[in-house]
Amino acid sequence: HHDAVTHARQHLTQVVAHRGASEDAPEHTLAAYRKAIEDGADALECDVRLTADGHLVCVHDRRVNRTSNGRGAVSAMELSDLAALDFGAWKTRGSAAGRMEEPDWEHRPEDREATSVLTLERLLELVADAGRRVELAIETKHPTRWAGQVEERLLLLLKRFGLDAPASPEESPVRVMSFSARSLHRVRAAAPTLPTVYLMQFVSPRLRDGRLPTGVRIAGPSIRIVRSHPGYIERLKQNGHQVHVWTVNDPRDVDLCLGLGVDAIITNRPRAVLDQLGR
Ligand code: G3P
Ligand code: CA
16 A cells, blocks of 8 residues: 555655756756756746846845856846846856756856846746646745835736636646745735745744644645654645645655655756656
8 A cells, every 4th residue: 555655646746846957057047947847847946036127037045146146136136237147157167055966057158048047037938838837836035125016026927927817726837935924925815816835944833733824725844844843744734735845855855755745845856856756
Protein backbone atom coordinates (compact mmCIF):
# COMPACT_ATOMS: atom_id res chain seq x y z
CA HIS A 1 0.00 0.00 0.00
CA HIS A 2 2.75 2.43 0.96
CA ASP A 3 4.43 1.95 -2.41
CA ALA A 4 1.19 2.62 -4.24
CA VAL A 5 0.65 5.82 -2.28
CA THR A 6 4.22 6.93 -2.90
CA HIS A 7 3.83 6.16 -6.58
CA ALA A 8 0.65 8.23 -6.79
CA ARG A 9 2.33 11.12 -5.01
CA GLN A 10 5.19 11.16 -7.47
CA HIS A 11 2.68 12.14 -10.11
CA LEU A 12 0.49 14.43 -8.00
CA THR A 13 3.21 16.54 -6.45
CA GLN A 14 3.93 19.65 -8.44
CA VAL A 15 7.52 20.61 -9.10
CA VAL A 16 7.92 24.37 -8.94
CA ALA A 17 11.06 26.08 -10.23
CA HIS A 18 12.15 28.53 -7.53
CA ARG A 19 13.27 31.78 -9.20
CA GLY A 20 13.48 29.68 -12.37
CA ALA A 21 16.01 26.85 -12.70
CA SER A 22 18.10 28.97 -10.37
CA GLU A 23 20.74 26.41 -9.53
CA ASP A 24 21.80 26.26 -13.17
CA ALA A 25 21.04 29.75 -14.41
CA PRO A 26 20.93 33.21 -12.82
CA GLU A 27 17.76 33.54 -10.75
CA HIS A 28 14.78 35.52 -12.04
CA THR A 29 16.13 35.83 -15.59
CA LEU A 30 14.53 34.69 -18.80
CA ALA A 31 17.46 32.24 -19.09
CA ALA A 32 16.46 30.62 -15.78
CA TYR A 33 12.75 30.41 -16.65
CA ARG A 34 13.38 29.08 -20.17
CA LYS A 35 15.57 26.39 -18.61
CA ALA A 36 12.87 25.54 -16.06
CA ILE A 37 10.30 25.09 -18.82
CA GLU A 38 12.75 22.94 -20.83
CA ASP A 39 13.44 20.94 -17.66
CA GLY A 40 9.74 20.08 -17.43
CA ALA A 41 8.81 22.10 -14.34
CA ASP A 42 5.07 22.17 -13.62
CA ALA A 43 5.22 25.74 -12.34
CA LEU A 44 7.53 28.73 -11.98
CA GLU A 45 8.01 30.77 -8.82
CA CYS A 46 8.95 34.44 -8.97
CA ASP A 47 9.17 37.39 -6.61
CA VAL A 48 7.79 40.71 -7.76
CA ARG A 49 8.65 44.29 -6.84
CA LEU A 50 7.54 47.66 -8.16
CA THR A 51 9.94 50.07 -9.82
CA ALA A 52 9.77 53.82 -9.18
CA ASP A 53 7.82 54.20 -12.43
CA GLY A 54 5.30 51.49 -11.61
CA HIS A 55 6.55 48.37 -13.43
CA LEU A 56 6.49 44.97 -11.80
CA VAL A 57 9.86 43.29 -12.09
CA CYS A 58 11.08 39.89 -10.95
CA VAL A 59 13.75 40.59 -8.34
CA HIS A 60 14.12 38.92 -4.93
CA ASP A 61 16.19 41.34 -2.89
CA ARG A 62 15.23 44.91 -2.05
CA ARG A 63 18.39 45.98 -3.85
CA VAL A 64 19.91 44.84 -7.13
CA ASN A 65 23.44 44.61 -5.67
CA ARG A 66 23.67 40.82 -5.32
CA THR A 67 22.20 39.75 -8.66
CA SER A 68 23.32 42.47 -11.07
CA ASN A 69 26.25 44.68 -11.91
CA GLY A 70 24.41 47.72 -10.50
CA ARG A 71 23.60 49.09 -7.07
CA GLY A 72 20.50 50.49 -5.45
CA ALA A 73 16.94 49.73 -4.39
CA VAL A 74 14.52 48.48 -7.05
CA SER A 75 11.81 50.80 -5.71
CA ALA A 76 14.05 53.85 -6.31
CA MET A 77 14.96 52.89 -9.89
CA GLU A 78 13.03 53.21 -13.13
CA LEU A 79 12.63 50.33 -15.51
CA SER A 80 15.07 51.98 -17.92
CA ASP A 81 17.72 52.12 -15.15
CA LEU A 82 17.24 48.41 -14.50
CA ALA A 83 17.29 47.63 -18.22
CA ALA A 84 20.84 48.98 -18.41
CA LEU A 85 22.06 46.33 -15.96
CA ASP A 86 23.20 42.74 -16.46
CA PHE A 87 21.54 40.18 -14.18
CA GLY A 88 23.55 37.19 -15.41
CA ALA A 89 27.27 37.83 -15.17
CA TRP A 90 27.42 37.33 -11.38
CA LYS A 91 26.50 33.69 -11.89
CA THR A 92 29.41 32.90 -14.20
CA ARG A 93 31.89 34.70 -12.00
CA GLY A 94 31.21 31.99 -9.48
CA SER A 95 30.42 34.14 -6.48
CA ALA A 96 29.98 32.27 -3.23
CA ALA A 97 26.23 32.76 -3.38
CA GLY A 98 25.67 31.39 -6.84
CA ARG A 99 28.49 29.05 -7.70
CA MET A 100 27.70 26.82 -10.66
CA GLU A 101 28.74 23.23 -10.33
CA GLU A 102 27.68 22.13 -13.77
CA PRO A 103 27.81 24.93 -16.28
CA ASP A 104 24.44 24.05 -17.77
CA TRP A 105 23.91 27.60 -18.72
CA GLU A 106 26.32 29.61 -20.76
CA HIS A 107 26.38 33.35 -20.45
CA ARG A 108 26.15 34.82 -23.92
CA PRO A 109 26.43 38.61 -23.73
CA GLU A 110 24.90 38.92 -27.23
CA ASP A 111 21.66 37.38 -25.92
CA ARG A 112 20.86 40.52 -23.95
CA GLU A 113 17.28 39.64 -23.16
CA ALA A 114 18.23 36.36 -21.46
CA THR A 115 19.96 38.18 -18.61
CA SER A 116 18.24 41.57 -18.63
CA VAL A 117 15.91 42.58 -15.87
CA LEU A 118 12.77 40.47 -16.26
CA THR A 119 9.40 42.17 -16.11
CA LEU A 120 6.44 40.14 -14.89
CA GLU A 121 4.79 40.99 -18.18
CA ARG A 122 7.58 39.26 -20.13
CA LEU A 123 7.37 36.25 -17.83
CA LEU A 124 3.62 36.00 -18.46
CA GLU A 125 4.33 36.06 -22.20
CA LEU A 126 6.90 33.30 -21.82
CA VAL A 127 4.38 31.15 -19.96
CA ALA A 128 1.67 31.90 -22.51
CA ASP A 129 4.03 30.75 -25.30
CA ALA A 130 5.31 27.64 -23.48
CA GLY A 131 3.20 25.28 -25.60
CA ARG A 132 2.01 23.39 -22.53
CA ARG A 133 0.45 24.25 -19.19
CA VAL A 134 2.99 25.95 -16.97
CA GLU A 135 1.65 27.43 -13.75
CA LEU A 136 2.93 30.55 -12.06
CA ALA A 137 3.42 31.16 -8.33
CA ILE A 138 3.92 34.89 -7.90
CA GLU A 139 5.24 36.14 -4.57
CA THR A 140 4.49 39.73 -3.58
CA LYS A 141 7.31 41.26 -1.65
CA HIS A 142 5.87 44.01 0.47
CA PRO A 143 7.96 47.10 0.72
CA THR A 144 6.12 49.56 2.91
CA ARG A 145 6.87 52.20 0.30
CA TRP A 146 4.38 50.66 -2.14
CA ALA A 147 1.70 49.31 0.22
CA GLY A 148 -1.22 48.10 -1.85
CA GLN A 149 0.21 49.12 -5.18
CA VAL A 150 2.05 45.88 -5.86
CA GLU A 151 -1.23 43.95 -5.61
CA GLU A 152 -3.11 46.54 -7.67
CA ARG A 153 -0.56 46.42 -10.50
CA LEU A 154 -0.37 42.67 -10.30
CA LEU A 155 -4.10 42.26 -10.74
CA LEU A 156 -4.21 44.73 -13.63
CA LEU A 157 -1.49 42.79 -15.40
CA LEU A 158 -3.14 39.42 -14.73
CA LYS A 159 -6.37 40.83 -16.09
CA ARG A 160 -4.65 41.76 -19.36
CA PHE A 161 -3.62 38.11 -19.71
CA GLY A 162 -7.09 36.88 -18.72
CA LEU A 163 -5.71 35.31 -15.55
CA ASP A 164 -7.31 37.35 -12.79
CA ALA A 165 -10.70 35.63 -12.62
CA PRO A 166 -10.41 31.85 -12.93
CA ALA A 167 -13.70 29.94 -12.75
CA SER A 168 -12.42 28.34 -9.54
CA PRO A 169 -9.19 28.39 -7.54
CA GLU A 170 -8.56 24.72 -8.44
CA GLU A 171 -8.40 25.57 -12.13
CA SER A 172 -6.26 28.67 -11.81
CA PRO A 173 -2.83 28.45 -13.44
CA VAL A 174 -1.71 31.41 -11.31
CA ARG A 175 -1.48 31.73 -7.53
CA VAL A 176 -0.26 34.56 -5.36
CA MET A 177 2.09 33.90 -2.47
CA SER A 178 3.21 36.14 0.37
CA PHE A 179 4.60 36.25 3.89
CA SER A 180 2.15 39.12 4.36
CA ALA A 181 -1.42 38.07 5.18
CA ARG A 182 -2.50 41.64 4.37
CA SER A 183 -1.07 41.39 0.89
CA LEU A 184 -3.00 38.15 0.29
CA HIS A 185 -6.14 39.69 1.72
CA ARG A 186 -5.90 42.57 -0.77
CA VAL A 187 -5.54 40.08 -3.61
CA ARG A 188 -8.58 38.06 -2.54
CA ALA A 189 -10.68 41.19 -2.02
CA ALA A 190 -10.13 42.12 -5.66
CA ALA A 191 -9.90 38.62 -7.17
CA PRO A 192 -11.84 36.17 -4.99
CA THR A 193 -11.18 33.06 -7.12
CA LEU A 194 -7.42 33.54 -7.34
CA PRO A 195 -5.72 31.08 -4.96
CA THR A 196 -3.39 32.52 -2.32
CA VAL A 197 -0.48 30.91 -0.50
CA TYR A 198 0.51 32.02 3.01
CA LEU A 199 4.27 31.66 3.36
CA MET A 200 5.72 30.76 6.74
CA GLN A 201 9.30 30.77 7.91
CA PHE A 202 8.46 29.52 11.43
CA VAL A 203 5.28 28.16 13.00
CA SER A 204 3.85 30.94 15.10
CA PRO A 205 1.84 29.91 18.17
CA ARG A 206 -1.23 31.49 16.55
CA LEU A 207 -0.94 29.02 13.66
CA ARG A 208 -0.17 25.86 15.65
CA ASP A 209 -3.63 24.40 15.32
CA GLY A 210 -3.19 24.22 11.55
CA ARG A 211 -5.49 27.09 10.65
CA LEU A 212 -4.41 29.76 8.21
CA PRO A 213 -5.43 33.42 7.97
CA THR A 214 -9.07 33.66 6.86
CA GLY A 215 -9.60 32.88 3.21
CA VAL A 216 -6.15 31.43 2.55
CA ARG A 217 -6.32 27.98 0.96
CA ILE A 218 -2.70 27.03 0.67
CA ALA A 219 0.09 26.89 3.27
CA GLY A 220 3.65 27.66 2.21
CA PRO A 221 5.91 26.42 5.02
CA SER A 222 9.70 26.43 4.82
CA ILE A 223 11.41 23.03 4.66
CA ARG A 224 12.73 23.79 8.17
CA ILE A 225 9.15 23.72 9.48
CA VAL A 226 8.53 20.45 7.67
CA ARG A 227 11.64 18.88 9.21
CA SER A 228 10.95 20.09 12.74
CA HIS A 229 7.12 19.91 12.83
CA PRO A 230 5.92 17.16 10.49
CA GLY A 231 2.78 16.87 12.64
CA TYR A 232 1.94 20.45 11.76
CA ILE A 233 1.98 19.57 8.06
CA GLU A 234 -0.39 16.68 8.76
CA ARG A 235 -2.71 19.03 10.64
CA LEU A 236 -2.77 21.47 7.74
CA LYS A 237 -3.67 18.63 5.37
CA GLN A 238 -6.39 17.38 7.74
CA ASN A 239 -7.85 20.88 7.76
CA GLY A 240 -8.14 20.67 4.00
CA HIS A 241 -5.25 22.93 3.08
CA GLN A 242 -2.80 22.31 0.29
CA VAL A 243 0.84 22.51 1.35
CA HIS A 244 3.56 24.03 -0.87
CA VAL A 245 7.06 23.70 0.61
CA TRP A 246 10.15 25.84 -0.10
CA THR A 247 13.04 25.57 -0.82
CA VAL A 248 13.59 21.85 -1.25
CA ASN A 249 16.95 21.01 -2.84
CA ASP A 250 18.14 17.98 -0.83
CA PRO A 251 16.90 14.56 -2.07
CA ARG A 252 16.18 13.51 1.54
CA ASP A 253 13.90 16.50 1.95
CA VAL A 254 12.13 15.58 -1.29
CA ASP A 255 11.44 12.14 0.21
CA LEU A 256 10.23 13.71 3.44
CA CYS A 257 7.82 15.94 1.50
CA LEU A 258 6.52 13.01 -0.56
CA GLY A 259 5.94 10.98 2.59
CA LEU A 260 3.85 13.78 4.08
CA GLY A 261 1.84 14.20 0.91
CA VAL A 262 2.81 17.80 0.20
CA ASP A 263 1.20 19.23 -2.90
CA ALA A 264 4.07 21.25 -4.33
CA ILE A 265 7.83 21.15 -3.98
CA ILE A 266 9.47 24.50 -4.68
CA THR A 267 13.08 23.90 -5.71
CA ASN A 268 16.11 25.53 -7.33
CA ARG A 269 16.74 22.27 -9.22
CA PRO A 270 13.51 21.19 -10.91
CA ARG A 271 15.21 18.66 -13.21
CA ALA A 272 16.84 16.79 -10.31
CA VAL A 273 13.56 16.64 -8.36
CA LEU A 274 11.61 15.45 -11.41
CA ASP A 275 14.26 12.74 -11.90
CA GLN A 276 13.82 11.68 -8.29
CA LEU A 277 10.07 11.52 -8.85
CA GLY A 278 10.62 9.32 -11.88
CA ARG A 279 9.14 11.93 -14.23
O1 G3P B 1 8.61 30.17 -2.55
C1 G3P B 1 8.68 30.90 -1.39
C2 G3P B 1 10.07 31.31 -1.09
O2 G3P B 1 10.64 31.82 -2.26
C3 G3P B 1 10.07 32.32 -0.01
O3 G3P B 1 11.34 32.79 0.35
O4 G3P B 1 13.08 34.49 0.41
O5 G3P B 1 13.10 32.76 -1.37
O6 G3P B 1 11.41 34.58 -1.42
P1 G3P B 1 12.26 33.69 -0.54
CA1 CA C 1 10.17 33.88 -3.30
